[in-house]
Amino acid sequence: MKSVIDVNTLKKTYIMGTTEVHALQDITLNIDRNEYVALMGPSGSGKSTLMNLLGCLDTPTAGDYILNGTNVSTMTDSDLAEVRNKEIGFVFQTFNLLPRLSALENVALPLVYGGISKRARLDRAEEVLTAVGLGDRVDHKPNELSGGQRQRVAIARALVNDPSIILADEPTGNLDTKTSIEIMGIFEEIHRQGNTVILVTHEPDIAEHAHRIVRLRDGLVETDIRNQNIVTVDNPEHRYKQD
Numbered sequence: 001m002k003s004v005i006d007v008n009t010l011k012k013t014y015i016m017g018t019t020e021v022h023a024l025q026d027i028t029l030n031i032d033r034n035e036y037v038a039l040m041g042p043s044g045s046g047k048s049t050l051m052n053l054l055g056c057l058d059t060p061t062a063g064d065y066i067l068n069g070t071n072v073s074t075m076t077d078s079d080l081a082e083v084r085n086k087e088i089g090f091v092f093q094t095f096n097l098l099p100r101l102s103a104l105e106n107v108a109l110p111l112v113y114g115g116i117s118k119r120a121r122l123d124r125a126e127e128v129l130t131a132v133g134l135g136d137r138v139d140h141k142p143n144e145l146s147g148g149q150r151q152r153v154a155i156a157r158a159l160v161n162d163p164s165i166i167l168a169d170e171p172t173g174n175l176d177t178k179t180s181i182e183i184m185g186i187f188e189e190i191h192r193q194g195n196t197v198i199l200v201t202h203e204p205d206i207a208e209h210a211h212r213i214v215r216l217r218d219g220l221v222e223t224d225i226r227n228q229n230i231v232t233v234d235n236p237e238h239r240y241k242q243d
Helices: 047-054 077-087 103-114 118-131 147-159 177-192
Strands: 003-016 019-032 036-040 062-067 088-092 165-169 196-200 212-217 220-226
Touching (some): 003 047, 019 047, 019 196, 019 220, 036 047, 036 177, 047 062, 077 103, 088 147, 103 118, 118 147, 147 165, 147 177, 165 177
Parallel strands (some): 036 196, 088 165
Antiparallel strands (some): 003 019, 003 062, 212 220
């Protein structure tokens, strides 16, 4: 199986006044296509820094990051922006939706930079919103939606460009238990459809949905194990379906 992510001896150092902070010390990590991986670790472990590097939101101090065959380690900010838009679908804890835009317009937004016609953008956005169970909410603005519905919009936006990886940062952090289970069910189905999912979380019960769990501590990989007790959500009502 071909790797979608190859990280080799990755380091990230921040200068804080006269102090060097080694956020990532020596990370080597390979993630195959269609893997479902949870990144875990306590505060200060380096998981947020690693997420920023994997998401092409930052560049490493040293080491190589090969994303889908392209070395993105030394790219300029503008090149990284292009890679982010094409290769990575982000889902954040705080949803990051634009309040004045409808669900449909929020989801279509990443397609604006791809030279796609407005009609085609809106058709594709409606397709993925329907896939996550929001076909009847396309004209609603974020303040007219529940937290779970807003996160579904964010997931649809992440899927709209058919990215190489879905990168989810604490995607259930602002949701109640029932809604969290529904959202994890959507991620399971996204993975079943062949997508690569990387989940950043500090919650063990959320990480248990992943098939592989990587734990960081002090900027290093502490453990990298296959999950032998995968938790699944068997509720067809909330499944993502690919047309």
